[in-house]
């Protein structure tokens with residue numbers, strides 16, 4: 005039996021053991037959903053490079069390790085460690101999850117009222133959660149073994165509901181902390197009513213050197229003219245694994261702006277799928293990835309334009325060093341009825357070492373004729389002439405590299421209009437890049 | 446202050462400089478002329494420390510130190526400035542950031558205090574007047590989208606801010622219109638000082654009407670085949686480089702002898 009097949013059996017066994025502990029055994033539909041997911045996992049297993057969508061990301065090393073799905077009461081890192089991981093904070097409301105489970109002691113949820121409801125998913129499910137049912141349903145079409153694994157074990161996460169016209173005034177910070185040997189399966193829901201608006205930051209962290217698997221899944225539903233600004237910050241331990249999925253459904257005139265920053269994880273992958281269910285919706289996916297050593301970082305984006313007049317943009321940049329490997333696979337399909345689509349795609353990577361590698365696959369499939377589409381991908385090195393030019397002006401080599409790398413990533417950072425987050429990111433980014441410089445990697 | 450002895454250098458194993466000797470004393474202006482491909486830019490780049498060239502022999506001493514042992518940034522901080530024949534465009538790095546990083550690196554090297562934001566800006570703006578460069582150029586990316594002439598002026602601006610002891614101008618006059626040539630030359634002349642020297646690489650006598658050299662050298666096939674006073678430049682203007690070939694043959698014979 006293959007590693008991914010064995011992994012499926014391991015998680016089936018784990019499910020049998022943990023089933024009594026999982027919330028939502030009461031609503032039969034949830035139990036049914038989990039079993040459907042397990043069925044999928046048992047037959048399909050975890051993905052292998054034979055799956056087209058996983059061609060460049062081999063997860064056999066994840067499958068080969070038997071992580072224990074986080075059970076309630078699983079060991080929680082000590083408070084001091086947790087607090088150090090939560091730095092730098094953003095200062096506003098915050099929900100903290102450890103091993104995928106809500107930790108009230110370190111959380112400060114936003115004030116209720118004004119049509120804003122923010123709860124841990126476990127609490128929402130304990131109340132029956134019937135209204136959440138359509139948002140938790142098995143994704144139409146495909147879903148990978150990781151989607152199935154998350155569905156089988158999801159127990160908690162953030163459940164954010166905005167009534168029509170509601171505004172979440174301050175950015176809401178969700179922090180997910182991973183722990184040793186554990187599989188965490190956070191499930192987040194953002195359900196935004198018509199003309200509501202919010203900013204949500206999803207951050208994933210773990211203790212340095214920690215080995216664990218975060219398998220997270222976020223569903224976003226934007227009703228007409230709803231607006232969501234979304235950040236996704238992966239700064240997992242460099243030995244951890246991170247599999248993340250983001251599925252967005254956008255009604256007419258809604259706007260989704262997201263920035264995904266991937267710094268951590270030995271193998272990390274973020275999959276984003278956008279479906280427009282109404283005309284004139286807009287989605288902007290920005291991304292920045294930095295990887296070194298033997299890190300593998302993958303962004304897999306899929307946007308379907310089925311209706312007229314929607315706008316989508318993918319703007320991803322990355323810096324790879326050491327023997328790191330990056331993957332960008334951006335697929336945009338403009339279906340025959342999607343006239344007046346505006347779809348742009350750009351992916352640029354900077355390789356700082358000879359052994360770093362990038363697979364960039366921008367794919368634009370256009371079946372409509374009256375559309376504006378553009379795509380491009382470049383992979384390059386630091387410009388030697390520019391480096392010499394700066395040094396010839398007295399700027400030291402390390403600082404010159406710094407300036408050029410900063411110049412490269414600058415336009416992604418410019419797209420982060422949230423000053424505290426942007427500053428925190430700059431610090432993290434440089435701590436990350438400088439560590440690499442110091443290690444001479 | 447700069448002494449070059451029998452300097453040889455090659456690129457990709459192809460010898461380009463084949464024995465250069467040159468002595469530059471404080472306050473002097475040396476002009477280097479010579480046909481395309483003779484090695485003028487190579488010499489300028491070797492002095493600035495470009496690593497694509499392999500120095501295969503000879504020595505260069507700069508204020509008593511072995512210049513060739515220094516990294517490019519150390520040379521710059523020790524007072525050597527190369528105005529590039531082809532200034533490089535650096536998207537995403539603003540002119541003002543480059544100037545700040547460069548000036549601070551130098552001041553730090555000299556053990557002096559960095560300028561605060563106010564003094565720095567005052568200095569830069571004053572020097573921009575010298576080359577008549579509009580202020581918005583400060584906030585544009587280094588050389589990105591600059592016209593040929595604007596790039597050259599930007600080189601002189603950087604030189605004016607960094608105040609080197611030796612300015613090497615590699616065809617800074619090429620691509621300049623008549624007014625810009627005058628502006629650039631005036632800028633250079635304003636920087637002339639008893640302890641500051643210039644090596645001016647040019648194809649045109651006209652620049653030397655403005656920046657009057659103490660010595661003129663003709664470089665051909667990687668050697669200085671003739672040196673003289675400023676009248677040599679006039680000679681070249683009149684007679685071209687044809688007669689230099691004769692001299693070269695002579696030099697070649699000398700070398701063989």
Ligand SMILES: Nc1ncnc2c1ncn2[C@@H]1O[C@H](COP(=O)(O)OP(=O)(O)OP(=O)(O)O)[C@@H](O)[C@H]1O
Nearest residue numbers: 456457459461480481482483484485486487488530
């Ligand atoms: N990378 C390279 N590989 C091979 N030859 C090179 C390389 N770079 C420069 N050269 C050669 O070195 C020689 C000297 O070039 P250099 O740029 O120093 O000439 P120059 O005197 O500055 O010419 P110009 O007046 O046209 O600016 C030329 O023949 C050039 O083709």
Ligand SMILES: [Mg+2]
Nearest residue numbers: 485486487530
């Ligand atoms: Mg030249």
